[in-house]
Structure formats: C-alpha cells, structure tokens
Amino acid sequence: MTVNGKVVHYDANRGFGFLAPDAGGADVFLHINDIDIDENALKPGAKVAFDIEETDRGTKAVNVAVTESAPADDAPAGRPHRRDSHDHGRPHGGDRDRDRDRSRKPRGGGSLDAASFTEEVTELLLDSSDDLTAAQIVAIRQRITEFAVARGWVLD
Structure with missing residues (x-):
C-alpha cells in the first residue's frame, strides 16, 4: 500500500534519512539502497509517496517517489555537509x-x-x-x- 508523506531529513553523505507519513505515526527510515531517484530531490519538506516494508530492524521506506519538490530555502547558503565541517564525526x-x-x-x-x-x-x-x-x-x-x-x- 502506498503511503503519502514528506521528507523530514535526508543525509546524502551518510545515505539515509526519515520520512513522515501524512497519516501520522512514527517516521519511516529511508536508506540509499532502497531508492532509485535523485538524492538531491530528498530535501526536508519535499512530498513523497512510498511503500513501507517491515524488516527485522523495523520499518523502512521503499519505492519512494517525489511528488512535490521541497519549498524553496530562504537561507542564503544552506547548511554545510557534516563531512565538510567535522573530522571523523567529531x-x-x-x-x-x-x-x-x-x-x-x-x-x-x-x-x-x-x-x-x-x-x-x-x-x-x-x-x-x-x-x-x-x-x-x-x-x-x-x-x-x-x-x-x-x-x-x-x-x-
């Protein structure tokens, strides 16, 4: 069953993020290995349609499709990638x-x-x-x- 929701967070450096179902409930984990779309479209606020798959580690999103782009970011430079501003995660x-x-x-x-x-x-x-x-x-x-x-x- 396809679920509609939005991107809460996606980190292209780490290859995972979270989607929030419109119907409520817990956010759903999203991993790079389970998508076949341009990661650049997975910005917070982007609307998505996806299926939920149960795994031994919990639920995860599969068959993700962006249905509406994220709202424009008003910030002039945006947030830097963590890998650019951190040394080995510290x-x-x-x-x-x-x-x-x-x-x-x-x-x-x-x-x-x-x-x-x-x-x-x-x-x-x-x-x-x-x-x-x-x-x-x-x-x-x-x-x-x-x-x-x-x-x-x-x-x-």
Missing part, C-alpha cells in the same frame, strides 16, 4: 561553540516549531554517534521533542 572546537550558541536561541531569534526542532535534534543525534540505529534515533528525538513541547520550549 566537531572541532569552533563547531562546538557554534552549536552551543545556536542551542541558546533559535535561528531568527524566535521560537522553533516542533518540526524544525526535530530536524535539529536529528542532526545532533546523527553527529553524536555512528552506532545509533534508525529506530533509536526516531525514539530518542520523539521523546526529546515531546519533552520540549510539554515545557513550552518548542511550539507545537
């Missing part, structure tokens, strides 16, 4: 300082919405350990986002 001192400053206040000075916050948490989790599984990342970021929303730190 941030340099300047990156740690930048991340700490960014965590004190959201970009643009306002409050983050839950989707933006979840994307930021995903980036931090991906940078923190190569040993985390997709299911672990989904579970951790969901709990952190729920915690932040419940305390009013993030807009729902």
